Amino acid sequence: MRQDTQKLRTVNEEELTALKKRIDLAIGVIILFLAILIARLWNLQILKGPEFATLSENNSVRIRDISAPRGNILDRHGRLIITNRPYFNVVWFKEDAPVPDEVIQKLSPILKEDISTLLTRIREAAGQPRYIPILLKEDIPWSALIYIENHRLDLPGVRVEVVPSRNYKYSNLASHLVGYLGQISKKELQSSQYQQYKGGDQVGKMGVEKRFEETLRGEKGRRYLEVDVHGFEQQQLKHIDPLPGNDIQLTIDVDLQKTAEESMAGKAGTVIAMEVNSGRLLAIASTPELKIDKFIGGIPIDIWQEHLDDPLHPLINKTIQGVYPPGSTYKIVTALAGLSEKVITPKTIFYCSGSYSLHGRRYGCWKSGGHGAIDLKRALAESCDVYFYITGQKLGIDTLAKYAKSMGLGEKTGIPLDHEKSGLVPTSDWKKRQKKESWQEGETLSAAIGQGFNLTTPLQICCLTAATVNGGILYQPQFIESITDPEGSILQQFTPVKTGEVLGSHAYLDIIKKGLIEVVNDKHGTGIKAKLDNIVIGGKTGTAQVVRLSKFKNVPDDEIPYRYRDHAWFTSFAPADNPEIAVTVLVEHGGHGGSVAGPIAKQVLEKYFELKNKQPEQ
Amino acid sequence: MLRFDRRLLQNFDWLILLFVITIATMCLMNLYSATYPNISRGTPVYIKQLYFFIMGFGLILVIISLDYRIFLNLNYILYTCIILLLLYALLLGRIQAGTQRWIDLGFFNLQPSELAKLTLVITLASYYSRKHTEEGFDLRGLIAPIGLTLLPFLLILKQPDLGTALMLGFIFVSMTLFVKLKWQTLTFLLGVCGSLIPIAWKFILKPYQRQRIETFLNPESDPLQSGYHIMQSKIAVGSGLTFGKGYLNGTQGHLDFLPERHTDFAFSIWAEEWGFVGSLFFLAVYFSMILWGLNIASSSRDKFGTLLCIGVVSLIFWQAFINLAMVMGIMPVVGMPLPLFSYGGSSLITTMAGIGIMMSVRMRRYQVPG
Numbered sequence: 003m004r005q006d007t008q009k010l011r012t013v014n015e016e017e018l019t020a021l022k023k024r025i026d027l028a029i030g031v032i033i034l035f036l037a038i039l040i041a042r043l044w045n046l047q048i049l050k051g052p053e054f055a056t057l058s059e060n061n062s063v064r065i066r067d068i069s070a071p072r073g074n075i076l077d078r079h080g081r082l083i084i085t086n087r088p089y090f091n092v093v094w095f096k097e098d099a100p101v102p103d104e105v106i107q108k109l110s111p112i113l114k115e116d117i118s119t120l121l122t123r124i125r126e127a128a129g130q131p132r133y134i135p136i137l138l139k140e141d142i143p144w145s146a147l148i149y150i151e152n153h154r155l156d157l158p159g160v161r162v163e164v165v166p167s168r169n170y171k172y173s174n175l176a177s178h179l180v181g182y183l184g185q186i187s188k189k190e191l192q193s194s195q196y197q198q199y200k201g202g203d204q205v206g207k208m209g210v211e212k213r214f215e216e217t218l219r220g221e222k223g224r225r226y227l228e229v230d231v232h233g234f235e236q237q238q239l240k241h242i243d244p245l246p247g248n249d250i251q252l253t254i255d256v257d258l259q260k261t262a263e264e265s266m267a268g269k270a271g272t273v274i275a276m277e278v279n280s281g282r283l284l285a286i287a288s289t290p291e292l293k294i295d296k297f298i299g300g301i302p303i304d305i306w307q308e309h310l311d312d313p314l315h316p317l318i319n320k321t322i323q324g325v326y327p328p329g330s331t332y333k334i335v336t337a338l339a340g341l342s343e344k345v346i347t348p349k350t351i352f353y354c355s356g357s358y359s360l361h362g363r364r365y366g367c368w369k370s371g372g373h374g375a376i377d378l379k380r381a382l383a384e385s386c387d388v389y390f391y392i393t394g395q396k397l398g399i400d401t402l403a404k405y406a407k408s409m410g411l412g413e414k415t416g417i418p419l420d421h422e423k424s425g426l427v428p429t430s431d432w433k434k435r436q437k438k439e440s441w442q443e444g445e446t447l448s449a450a451i452g453q454g455f456n457l458t459t460p461l462q463i464c465c466l467t468a469a470t471v472n473g474g475i476l477y478q479p480q481f482i483e484s485i486t487d488p489e490g491s492i493l494q495q496f497t498p499v500k501t502g503e504v505l506g507s508h509a510y511l512d513i514i515k516k517g518l519i520e521v522v523n524d525k526h527g528t529g530i531k532a533k534l535d536n537i538v539i540g541g542k543t544g545t546a547q548v549v550r551l552s553k554f555k556n557v558p559d560d561e562i563p564y565r566y567r568d569h570a571w572f573t574s575f576a577p578a579d580n581p582e583i584a585v586t587v588l589v590e591h592g593g594h595g596g597s598v599a600g601p602i603a604k605q606v607l608e609k610y611f612e613l614k615n616k617q618p619e620q
Numbered sequence: 621m622l623r624f625d626r627r628l629l630q631n632f633d634w635l636i637l638l639f640v641i642t643i644a645t646m647c648l649m650n651l652y653s654a655t656y657p658n659i660s661r662g663t664p665v666y667i668k669q670l671y672f673f674i675m676g677f678g679l680i681l682v683i684i685s686l687d688y689r690i691f692l693n694l695n696y697i698l699y700t701c702i703i704l705l706l707l708y709a710l711l712l713g714r715i716q717a718g719t720q721r722w723i724d725l726g727f728f729n730l731q732p733s734e735l736a737k738l739t740l741v742i743t744l745a746s747y748y749s750r751k752h753t754e755e756g757f758d759l760r761g762l763i764a765p766i767g768l769t770l771l772p773f774l775l776i777l778k779q780p781d782l783g784t785a786l787m788l789g790f791i792f793v794s795m796t797l798f799v800k801l802k803w804q805t806l807t808f809l810l811g812v813c814g815s816l817i818p819i820a821w822k823f824i825l826k827p828y829q830r831q832r833i834e835t836f837l838n839p840e841s842d843p844l845q846s847g848y849h850i851m852q853s854k855i856a857v858g859s860g861l862t863f864g865k866g867y868l869n870g871t872q873g874h875l876d877f878l879p880e881r882h883t884d885f886a887f888s889i890w891a892e893e894w895g896f897v898g899s900l901f902f903l904a905v906y907f908s909m910i911l912w913g914l915n916i917a918s919s920s921r922d923k924f925g926t927l928l929c930i931g932v933v934s935l936i937f938w939q940a941f942i943n944l945a946m947v948m949g950i951m952p953v954v955g956m957p958l959p960l961f962s963y964g965g966s967s968l969i970t971t972m973a974g975i976g977i978m979m980s981v982r983m984r985r986y987q988v989p990g
Binding site for chain 1: 752797798799800854855856857858859860861862871891892895896899900903907910911914917918922923926927930933937941944945948949950
């Protein structure tokens with residue numbers, strides 16, 4: 003360091019002065035360059051400025067999005083359920099035409115839309131940047147398309163965009179599962195989940211379309227266009243192809259799903275068919291269906307109102323959003339708890355006189371004449387209420403609840419769909435918390451036969467049935483077989499997800515299973531109407547009371563007002579010796595489980611075996 | 621040497637700080653506009669740039685507290701580090717936009733080629749201030765500085781980053797012209813450079829680089845690529861007219877027509893939104909800062925300080941001139957940021973460090989060396 007500074011000290015003053023002289027020269031050079039820049043700026047902004055300003059106003063570059071084809075939705079055999087077809091949408095560019103009034107007036111009759119509707123759409127998009135087009139009308143017919151294309155000069159700023167839209171191959175099949183698309187709402191646009199979307203984009207609003215939006219949507223392409231003063235394209239500068247979305251193959255079988263839906267025609271309720279050893283859903287129908295094929299290009303107000311007004315509530319996905327008292331299907335839980343806690347054995351016999359008295363109150367059996375001396379197997383087969391009153395009373399509500407929860411009740415099944423309900427398994431604690439009252443023993447009797455506070459979704463009952471016959475394993479119900487990218491390579495493949503195990507030993511489940519086979523096959527069984535010709539099945543009926551009104555006692559079912567009628571349950575499995583499928587049926591206000599829900603399950607099971615025999619096992 | 625001297629504070633260069641802060645303010649305003657409406661996830665670029673400015677000011681504080689003369693000895697260590705970094709970037713650096721320029725530091729991607737510019741300034745200043753000749757440098761005396769320039773030049777060219785490599789050449793030429801050269805040496809060098817151009821055209825330039833220059837000479841030949849950028853940039857600047865379209869109202873800028881509008885083409889947004897008047901104001905502040913740098917150079921007590929300042933000034937000036945000329949369509953498109961104004965951490969940090977060195981020289985102008 004010292005040496006260096008020594009050197010610096012000896013630097014010739016003369017040399018430093020010479021150096022500084024050159025600095026003066028450098029200042030001159032820099033000022034010269036600065037002058038060049040200023041002269042150029044003057045040239046660009048002042049002399050040629052107006053010319054460039056016109057260029058910038060009129061000859062500017064537009065970026066147009068190219069919608070990506072959304073992924074297809076297929077069934078388990080690769081049949082297309084939902085695919086795309088081109089839609090012609092009318093959009094309006096704010097940039098191109100400052101006064102929309104007369105344009106709107108001209109468009110209104112062509113598009114068959116009220117002027118006010120069109121203006122509302124424009125107003126809603128007021129906050130968007132100017133270069134984002136406003137969607138005026140989706141899916142215009144050919145006639146309107148030809149008219150607009152021929153009158154482009156009269157309609158400045160109006161354009162027709164080709165957008166791939168949904169095409170439902172089986173119209174409303176599995177409508178609650180697949181869901182539908184709709185224009186993105188302002189609220190959605192503001193949420194972080196939808197950051198790369200723009201006004202007018204279609205997004206999934208329900209079901210698979212919503213839950214798997216990211217998988218299905220693909221990536222938009224872009225076109226860089228040069229446009230003239232009227233907004234007409236001069237030339238395309240650059241083009242980035244859109245990336246199609248990924249395909250989703252469902253575990254659903256289109257044929258079985260069709261049968262399920264047809265067998266429910268005119269009724270409100272749900273049919274679920276699930277593989278007992280994996281949780282794969284083969285059919286999942288909620289009726290009445292949503293008219294998703296009429297939702298394309300925006301849900302018309304009258305159609306929406308129809309859905310809202312329908313007393314059968316089509317907007318509710320009854321499979322996962324409907325909660326009902328499980329009725330006698332719950333006797334499976336009571337039986338398992340009774341056996342496991344050793345309050346009963348398979349040989350235990352109770353006497354049913356047609357009713358049971360507790361603290362001076364009479365609790366009736368559905369068979370008012372009574373079942374007489376009855377054991378567990380017959381009690382299940384003939385659905386004797388008194389047998390399970392006694393068993394439930396011996397168990398107590400909290401023990402019963404423990405077994406119910408272990409069978410998946412009171413908790414969401416975890417099916418990847420929005421708005422699933424968890425139902426309710428009452429306990430004494432729950433009642434203290436919620437009702438500020440202590441639990442009454444009589445309520446235990448009601449709970450033991452699936453009435454009272456108990457609430458379940460049909461999907462929970464289906465899982466419970468599967469667990470009863472598969473060795474006590476709860477699987478998450480799933481409907482995605484695989485997800486593949488547009489090149490066909492598989493991104494995700496179905497794997498069973500175990501969500502829990504049933505309390506109690508397999509031996510007890512086997513005993514119950516035998517009872518459930520009797521339900522269908524014994525001549526006194528409540529589910530005899532579900533019996534198949536050549537395959538032995540098992541099941542459990544259920545008739546869930548909606549209200550207990552004495553004035554309807556002894557009144558024939560069809561004379562009771564619809565909303566007071568009982569819900570009909572039937573949950574089943576087949577084949578009896580080595581179960582592979584569980585079918586659960588719920589008919590809202592359908593009446594008796596055995597006579598109403600049983601035959602529906604029968605139809606679905608028959609179809610299942612018919613299809614199975616047609617296709618050799620893979 | 622690190623002893624506190626009251627005169628240091630008295631001689632603190634408030635003026636250059638004022639220039640830098642004014643430019644920083646314009647830069648952040650402009651970045652906000654360039655990325656408006658901000659739809660991307662993560663930290664907006666103007667916030668990131670603000671962080672870089674804060675880091676830069678911190679760095680300036682560190683540098684001015686040191687005597688610039690420590691660089692006289694540190695230069696070879698710095699130089700070796702930079703060469704190693706360049707090699708590292710070349711071998712392992714993250715491949716971005718087809719070039720190996722970046723080293724991922726986690727919080728930002730370091731561009732060692734930016735740091736190389738300043739290191740070259742320090743290295744050459746150090747070399748030239750040690751050597752002392754009566755009649756000027758001859759060719760033999762220039763072998764070392766040419767070699768010192770050529771090594772990073774080739775490494776950066778290999779990345780490939782033509783703009784930065786050229787910048788090293790400009791720094792070398794500018795600083796060498798300041799020291800005394802023999803006339804024969806000067807003419808010889810000019811001759812060599814002249815004959816190198818066609819060779820470089822044929823063998824060194826990548827096809828896309830040749831194409832850029834070709835499209836500059838004939839913009840109509842390629843309306844999609846570089847010619848398109850020049851055209852759109854000219855439209856943006858030109859349509860600003862006298863007073864501009866107003867802040868956040870630039871239509872050209874917000875239509876995504878320029879992929880580099882917050883980096884290399886940042887000034888076109890400024891010119892569009894603030895017009896001729898705003899652009900003049902920008903140039904006035906910017907060139908005042910550059911000229912003030914030369915003033916610092918001539919006020920230095922020693923040759924090393926003077927050469928350091930000249931190097932830093934030429935570093936900022938050439939980048940600024942080339943960038944502005946490119947934006948205004950009088951030079952071909954080369955990757956060249958506008959120092960202190962374009963978005964980019966490495967360039968900003970390097971420039972701020974350079975300004976810190978000039979401030980350090982300014983503060984110590986009355987100190988007797990040693």
